[in-house]
Amino acid sequence: MTPADDARFMRAAIALSLRGLGRTTPNPNVGCIIVRDGEIVGRGWTQPGGRPHAEARALAQAEGLTEGATAYVTLEPCFHLSPRGPRCVELLHRADLARVVVAVADPDPRTQGQSIAWLRDHGIAVETGLMAEQARAAMAPFFARQTWGRPAVTLKLGLSLDGCIAMADGTSQWITGPAARAHAHGERARHDAILVGRGTWWADAPRLDVRLPGLEDRSPRRLLLGHGDAPEGWTLIGDPAHIADLDGVASLLVEGGAQTAAAFLAADLVDRLLLYRAPIVIGGGRGAVGDIGLAGLAAAHGRWRLADRRMLGEDMMEIYLRRRDG
Amino acid sequence: MTPADDARFMRAAIALSLRGLGRTTPNPNVGCIIVRDGEIVGRGWTQPGGRPHAEARALAQAEGLTEGATAYVTLEPCFHLSPRGPRCVELLHRADLARVVVAVADPDPRTQGQSIAWLRDHGIAVETGLMAEQARAAMAPFFARQTWGRPAVTLKLGLSLDGCIAMADGTSQWITGPAARAHAHGERARHDAILVGRGTWWADAPRLDVRLPGLEDRSPRRLLLGHGDAPEGWTLIGDPAHIADLDGVASLLVEGGAQTAAAFLAADLVDRLLLYRAPIVIGGGRGAVGDIGLAGLAAAHGRWRLADRRMLGEDMMEIYLRRRDG
Numbered sequence: 001m002t003p004a005d006d007a008r009f010m011r012a013a014i015a016l017s018l019r020g021l022g023r024t025t026p027n028p029n030v031g032c033i034i035v036r037d038g039e040i041v042g043r044g045w046t047q048p049g050g051r052p053h054a055e056a057r058a059l060a061q062a063e064g065l066t067e068g069a070t071a072y073v074t075l076e077p078c079f080h081l082s083p084r085g086p087r088c089v090e091l092l093h094r095a096d097l098a099r100v101v102v103a104v105a106d107p108d109p110r111t112q113g114q115s116i117a118w119l120r121d122h123g124i125a126v127e128t129g130l131m132a133e134q135a136r137a138a139m140a141p142f143f144a145r146q147t148w149g150r151p152a153v154t155l156k157l158g159l160s161l162d163g164c165i166a167m168a169d170g171t172s173q174w175i176t177g178p179a180a181r182a183h184a185h186g187e188r189a190r191h192d193a194i195l196v197g198r199g200t201w202w203a204d205a206p207r208l209d210v211r212l213p214g215l216e217d218r219s220p221r222r223l224l225l226g227h228g229d230a231p232e233g234w235t236l237i238g239d240p241a242h243i244a245d246l247d248g249v250a251s252l253l254v255e256g257g258a259q260t261a262a263a264f265l266a267a268d269l270v271d272r273l274l275l276y277r278a279p280i281v282i283g284g285g286r287g288a289v290g291d292i293g294l295a296g297l298a299a300a301h302g303r304w305r306l307a308d309r310r311m312l313g314e315d316m317m318e319i320y321l322r323r324r325d326g
Numbered sequence: 327m328t329p330a331d332d333a334r335f336m337r338a339a340i341a342l343s344l345r346g347l348g349r350t351t352p353n354p355n356v357g358c359i360i361v362r363d364g365e366i367v368g369r370g371w372t373q374p375g376g377r378p379h380a381e382a383r384a385l386a387q388a389e390g391l392t393e394g395a396t397a398y399v400t401l402e403p404c405f406h407l408s409p410r411g412p413r414c415v416e417l418l419h420r421a422d423l424a425r426v427v428v429a430v431a432d433p434d435p436r437t438q439g440q441s442i443a444w445l446r447d448h449g450i451a452v453e454t455g456l457m458a459e460q461a462r463a464a465m466a467p468f469f470a471r472q473t474w475g476r477p478a479v480t481l482k483l484g485l486s487l488d489g490c491i492a493m494a495d496g497t498s499q500w501i502t503g504p505a506a507r508a509h510a511h512g513e514r515a516r517h518d519a520i521l522v523g524r525g526t527w528w529a530d531a532p533r534l535d536v537r538l539p540g541l542e543d544r545s546p547r548r549l550l551l552g553h554g555d556a557p558e559g560w561t562l563i564g565d566p567a568h569i570a571d572l573d574g575v576a577s578l579l580v581e582g583g584a585q586t587a588a589a590f591l592a593a594d595l596v597d598r599l600l601l602y603r604a605p606i607v608i609g610g611g612r613g614a615v616g617d618i619g620l621a622g623l624a625a626a627h628g629r630w631r632l633a634d635r636r637m638l639g640e641d642m643m644e645i646y647l648r649r650r651d652g
Contacts, residue, residue: 163489280626283618292609300606
C-alpha cells in the first residue's frame, strides 16, 4: 500500500464518518474501511444512537476476508468495556488484521492511546496521524465536547453581497435561493440543537425544523437565547456560555439574528461560520452581526480561515473555521 | 486551424487587449494576433493615447510573414480615415492575409460592419462573433461610451465577512491585506477616473493615486461627488448621471463610501462590483452600501452574475457584473 493509497482510503473513511454526523452524540461519529489486497471489503460508520460502532459494522461486512487486511479508522478504536457491545480494540484483534491506520487518537480518558499500545502489543502494526486535521473536523462535535467541554458551534448567515441579512424593514424572504435553503436544512439535520435569539423568535416564529423529504424526523432540539418563559418545545438559555450545560448536545447551529450572532462571537464560542451569499445588493439593510466589542481591526485578523466554498445555484456557500491553537 | 485553435488565439488577443486598458480612451483597447502555419508571428495592442492601433503593431512585428496568415482581432478593424495613421482595414488587406477573425463588430458609426464587408469584398475570409462576450468585457469602457454614452463604472468595496467597510468609529485601516490593496491600485491604473464622496474625502483625504512601482504616472483623474467648491486637483460632480459629461473618461472606479455607492447603485450606473473580502468579522460596523430605494427583495434578484474570483493572500476578490439585456 503506497502513502497515496493510504490517504485515499482514509479520505473514504472520513467521508463515511460524516454519515453519522448529528446522530451519534455523545458518541463520536467514526468511519471505518477494511482493505484487503487493495480492495475495500468492509465499510462502516457509527450508527444512530452511537452503536454499533463503525469498526464493528465494517468488520461484520468484511467477515471471512479480514485476515492480513488493513483497517482505516478515523478515530482510535475504543478501549473501554461497555454493556452495549464488545470493545473495538478486541474486535480488530480477533479479525487477524495485519495493520490499523488511525487518523487521530481518542481524547476520551478511558481510551487515550491505550488501544494503539494494546494493538501493537498484540502484533498489529499501527500508524496514527494520517489526515488527522480532516478527521478531527469531521468529528468536531465529539472533539469540542472532549476538549472544551461544550458543543461545537456553527453560526449560519444568509447574506447579500453588501452583508445584509434583511431589508431595513426586516424582510428577509428570500435572500438566498432554494439550493442554499435546502443545504441549510441539511445542516440542521446534522446538528444536535439549533438556537435563535428572542428577536428572531418574535419576528419570524421560526419552526427550525428540517424540511427535506425523508429527514423530517431529524429536526434537532430548539433553543432560545433570552430570559423569561420558554415557549413550548423550546429550551431557554440565558447566556451563550450555558451551552456547555446542555446534556446530549455536542453540536449547535446558531441561526439568528444579529444580536445573537454577536453574543456568540463576542464570547468566542463560534467554531465555524457558514455563509450563504446571494448575488444581490440590498443597500441600507440590517447588518449580519451586532457589536462584538472589537478593540481594533488588528484584533480581528488571524482568527478565521476559509475551509470550503461551493456554488449552490446562484448563491455561494463558504465555510470559515476558527483558528485555534492546539 | 481547428475551432479550439481559433479560441486559443482569440483568448490570447483578448489578454493582449487588456494591456491597453485605461490608457487608450477615447479609443478602444484592442488586441491583435497574427498566426501563420499555427505559429504566432505578430502581437499587438492599442498603444497609450490610442495609436498605433493593435493591428498596425501586430502587422509590423509580422512583416514579411503575413502572406496567407490569419489575424485575430478583438474588435472589427477601423474603417474611417484618420490623419494619425492609415486605416487598419487597408493594412490588413495589403498584408495579403487569408483570413481575419473578429470577436466583435465595431459599434462606432464610422465603422459598424463596413470593414468586415470591405475585407470580404477584397477576397479575405472574415469570421465574427468568436468570444464576443469576453472581448466586449475586456473593452468595457469603449463599449459603455458607444452604447450608453457614459463611462463603464466599477464599484469597489473592501469588506469584512459580515459586510462592513469600517468599524463603527470609522476605522478602516486595514480590513484587507497587502495583496488585495496592491490589486486595487492596479485597478486604479486601469481606470480613467476615480470617484469618492464628500464623507470619504473629509474623513480620509484620500490621495487616490497609484502606489505601485513603475505605475506612479498612471494615477487617474480624481472626482468628488458633492456640491460646493472642488478641492485643488479634483473635479466636482453633483450627480452620478453627470459622469456622462466627463470628456475623456470612459471608465470610472467608485471607491467610497456607502452613500456614494448607494447613489450609483440607485441610479443603476454600476456595471461591475469589485469586492475584496477579508476573513475577519467586525460586528456592528459600517455597512457597505446605503439605502438604494429597493422596493422588495424580488427586485434585487437577477441583476448580478459572478464573473471572476481569486484569492489575494488571505482575502478573496470577487467580480460581479451587472446583467443587462443586449
